[in-house]
Amino acid sequence: METKMxxxxxxxxxxxxxxxxxxxxxxxxxxxxxxxGAAQMTAEGWAGIPMLILAAVTFxxxxxxxxxxxxxxxxxxxxxxxxxxxxxxxxxxxxSGWLSWVPIFFLLPLGASTIVAHVELVLGIKLSLSAxxxxxxxxxxxxxxxxxxxxxxxQRYINWMFFVSFATxxxxxxxxxxxxxxxxxxxxxxxxxxVLKHGAMYSAAILWLLGVEVPFNMxxxxxxxxxxxxxxxxxxxxxxxxxxxxxxxxxxxxxxAGSINAVTGVxxxxxxxxxxxxxxxxxxxxxxxxxxxxxxxxAYSRLLFxxxxxxxxxxxxxxxxxxxxxxxxxxxxCVGGILVVVFFTTQQNLAATFQLxxxxxxxxxxxxxxxxxxxxxxxxxxxxxxxxxxxxxxxIPGRSAIMWLVVILGFFFNFVAIxxxxxxxxxxDISAAEWRRWLISMVVVVILAGLAIFFIGEKLNHGELxxxxxx
Amino acid sequence: xxxxxYIIKFYRAKTRLLLLSVLCLFCCxxxxxxxxxFASLVEQRTSAAFNSHFAGARYILSGPAGIVFSSGRLQxxxxxxxxxxxxxxxAFPSTVFKIVKCDAGNADAYIQLNTALPQQALxxxxxxxxxxxxxxxxxxxxxxxxxxxxxxxxxHQNKFSxxxxxxxxxAAVLGTETSSAIGGFAKLIFFSAxxxxxxMTLLYFRERKTxxxxxxxxxxxxxxxxxxxxxxxxxxxxxxxxxxxxxxxxLKAVSASPQEISAVSGGLIYIIPYLPLIxxxxxxxxxxxxxxxxxKFR
Numbered sequence: 155m156e157t158k159m160x161x162x163x164x165x166x167x168x169x170x171x172x173x174x175x176x177x178x179x180x181x182x183x184x185x186x187x188x189x190x191g192a193a194q195m196t197a198e199g200w201a202g203i204p205m206l207i208l209a210a211v212t213f214x215x216x217x218x219x220x221x222x223x224x225x226x227x228x229x230x231x232x233x234x235x236x237x238x239x240x241x242x243x244x245x246x247x248x249x250s251g252w253l254s255w256v257p258i259f260f261l262l263p264l265g266a267s268t269i270v271a272h273v274e275l276v277l278g279i280k281l282s283l284s285a286x287x288x289x290x291x292x293x294x295x296x297x298x299x300x301x302x303x304x305x306x307x308x309q310r311y312i313n314w315m316f317f318v319s320f321a322t323x324x325x326x327x328x329x330x331x332x333x334x335x336x337x338x339x340x341x342x343x344x345x346x347x348x349v350l351k352h353g354a355m356y357s358a359a360i361l362w363l364l365g366v367e368v369p370f371n372m373x374x375x376x377x378x379x380x381x382x383x384x385x386x387x388x389x390x391x392x393x394x395x396x397x398x399x400x401x402x403x404x405x406x407x408x409x410x411a412g413s414i415n416a417v418t419g420v421x422x423x424x425x426x427x428x429x430x431x432x433x434x435x436x437x438x439x440x441x442x443x444x445x446x447x448x449x450x451x452x453a454y455s456r457l458l459f460x461x462x463x464x465x466x467x468x469x470x471x472x473x474x475x476x477x478x479x480x481x482x483x484x485x486x487x488c489v490g491g492i493l494v495v496v497f498f499t500t501q502q503n504l505a506a507t508f509q510l511x512x513x514x515x516x517x518x519x520x521x522x523x524x525x526x527x528x529x530x531x532x533x534x535x536x537x538x539x540x541x542x543x544x545x546x547x548x549x550i551p552g553r554s555a556i557m558w559l560v561v562i563l564g565f566f567f568n569f570v571a572i573x574x575x576x577x578x579x580x581x582x583d584i585s586a587a588e589w590r591r592w593l594i595s596m597v598v599v600v601i602l603a604g605l606a607i608f609f610i611g612e613k614l615n616h617g618e619l620x621x622x623x624x625x
Numbered sequence: 626x627x628x629x630x631y632i633i634k635f636y637r638a639k640t641r642l643l644l645l646s647v648l649c650l651f652c653c654x655x656x657x658x659x660x661x662x663f664a665s666l667v668e669q670r671t672s673a674a675f676n677s678h679f680a681g682a683r684y685i686l687s688g689p690a691g692i693v694f695s696s697g698r699l700q701x702x703x704x705x706x707x708x709x710x711x712x713x714x715x716a717f718p719s720t721v722f723k724i725v726k727c728d729a730g731n732a733d734a735y736i737q738l739n740t741a742l743p744q745q746a747l748x749x750x751x752x753x754x755x756x757x758x759x760x761x762x763x764x765x766x767x768x769x770x771x772x773x774x775x776x777x778x779x780x781h782q783n784k785f786s787x788x789x790x791x792x793x794x795x796a797a798v799l800g801t802e803t804s805s806a807i808g809g810f811a812k813l814i815f816f817s818a819x820x821x822x823x824x825m826t827l828l829y830f831r832e833r834k835t836x837x838x839x840x841x842x843x844x845x846x847x848x849x850x851x852x853x854x855x856x857x858x859x860x861x862x863x864x865x866x867x868x869x870x871x872x873x874x875x876l877k878a879v880s881a882s883p884q885e886i887s888a889v890s891g892g893l894i895y896i897i898p899y900l901p902l903i904x905x906x907x908x909x910x911x912x913x914x915x916x917x918x919x920x921k922f923r
């Protein structure tokens with residue numbers, strides 16, 4: 155008999171299924187597509203486009219297929235947390251959820267700092283350090299307030315911002331075509347799929363495609379899982395790939411590669427032709443990034459909520475308002491986000507450390523995806539009957555061979571993604587050897603912190619929790 | 626009765642407890658303000674020392690590891706390559722650069738280049754000698770790919786990046802802003818205040834726990850949340866305003882130095898993000914207590 159987790163039993167009665175097909179697609183798009191991300195993929199000129207396509211095929215596709223199958227088999231709240239728990243037991247379940255959750259503490263501050271950079275650009279001012287910190291903290295608080303509104307409303311904001319975010323890419327490409335400029339001449343690198351030559355670019359492309367599995371954290375809030383998730387993965391992926399490619403092309407046509415600002419590049423590109431339109435794109439990016447942060451806030455808070463239900467975290471984490479919002483989990487993320495902003499922004503000498511911090515959380519995030527790949531074959535074997543009994547389960551087509559191909563590709567390219575984070579320091583302030591040493595230490599600390607929280611929770615609950623919700 | 630009326634009624638009944646709680650929160654905010662005040666001071670002093678040390682320099686040329694200090698002395702573990710110093714002397718007149726030697730030994734710790742240096746000639750020199758020019762945070766292939774780094778002091782976003790990563794990190798770990806006696810005192814107050822506030826929040830909850838449990842058991846979750854939020858917001862806002870009013874006075878009593886007093890304004894701005902931070906933490910602690918207590922009756 156299948157033993158159910160506490161969250162599988164409790165959560166469906168606590169949450170409303172309000173996310174429809176388009177909601178899920180726009181959530182997926184918001185989580186992955188950075189309206190300013192195209193600029194970061196122009197560092198090696200036109201090679202950014204083939205590397206993005208390669209990353210989509212080798213990294214995003216296997217992750218999406220695995221997440222879709224597991225997400226329809228176990229459509230509960232918590233996504234990867236539940237899947238790993240089912241495959242490998244409670245310790246790994248919690249650790250996978252933990253590793254998947256901690257990146258919120260770089261995603262939120264990153265979004266806030268991007269918004270502030272665009273505000274400076276739009277207003278044509280350079281904010282003082284204190285004003286910068288206040289504005290970044292204010293952005294995080296505003297995002298928290300939006301996320302604390304009923305999910306239907308905060309999701310509506312994300313839905314509207316989908317069009318705004320998409321439009322930024324269309325505008326930059328449209329302006330490039332209209333201007334007829336070829337600031338970065340098209341060369342053979344547009345068709346160069348050599349990952350050894352453009353490893354750093356490939357790694358950057360993977361980082362901009364992370365988050366495929368995150369919408370499944372909200373499993374119990376999704377209506378018609380199989381259809382909605384399928385639509386999300388197909389249409390959402392096509393939309394974000396199209397937007398990235400035209401975004402990169404637009405920026406490269408308008409500005410010479412090598413002189414493009416990684417954060418404000420899209421706005422700068424449009425501004426170089428039409429200052430007014432450039433400012434409009436800057437404002438649009440501010441809104442698009444804010445919706446991205448709302449999407450992060452909502453989707454990641456569900457992991458904390460599930461940890462509360464599972465009694466691995468304090469009970470307050472599962473505190474729901476009458477509007478079905480896990481307000482305490484959202485507040486915890488808000489506190490963490492502000493702390494990171496205050497800590498790193500007030501001390502200039504921590505600039506290199508901040509790059510290390512970002513890199514370590516990226517590694518941690520990718521490591522959590524190994525669990526996805528490990529869980530898939532184990533679950534197929536362990537729950538073979540469930541596949542047959544349930545029509546709503548989507549299975550990777552082509553028997554086991556394709557599944558194993560997905561797992562092998564997933565494993566290999568996860569390794570590649572991690573390798574390049576270790577190989578290339580994000581900053582020139584630190585030697586490669588020191589970078590790797592510190593990165594390993596920080597990743598180990600994050601994993602050990604997760605383990606410590608798990609075992610403390612276990613001790614406080616006297617080990618009574620596992621499989622306590624048998625049906 | 627509205628949530629606000631409920632809280633006011635509670636405050637009237639438990640005024641002493643409220644005042645104690647606000648006092649603890651005040652200590653928290655005041656110590657943060659003091660820490661940041663001294664951070665502002667240290668920042669001013671660091672900038673002054675930096676500017677006087679590198680007076681007249683537009684660029685700094687260092688080895689790949691940056692400038693390494695140990696116990697206040699310039700170290701020679703990763704100096705500028707001798708070939709680079711030699712070729713620089715051959716390429717440019719000696720008036721546009723200054724070679725700074727290590728404190729022990731004869732190696733070149735770093736080289737200062739001034740504004741009179743022709744830009745194009747400098748770029749050509751860097752290209753020829755495997756020197757990476759840095760004017761911001763750039764993702765680099767590998768530090769070993771270059772023989773040296775040239776930092777543009779005018780455009781660089783982070784003036785500390787010319788120092789080794791170890792030096793940058795040790796400054797953060799040691800917390801230079803709290804190295805002074807009063808800074809250490811502020812740090813001590815801060816940790817004591819955090820503990821006291823936590824304890825007071827628990828004590829404060831004891832007075833409210835029955836009502837909170839009743840609210841939760843009866844299903845008035847939002848009312849409980851609203852009361853907790855309003856309560857925490859009022860207390861924190863009050864303590865915060867008290868801090869704004871009192872810290873300059875406290876500082877004046879501790880030190881009459883005009884430099885420190887002028888730094889107060891800078892320090893006070895940095896404590897603003899701590900207002901939502903401490904308020905939210907207090908809300909979370911109170912909520913967690915309410916839930917745990919209510920669970921006992923279920």
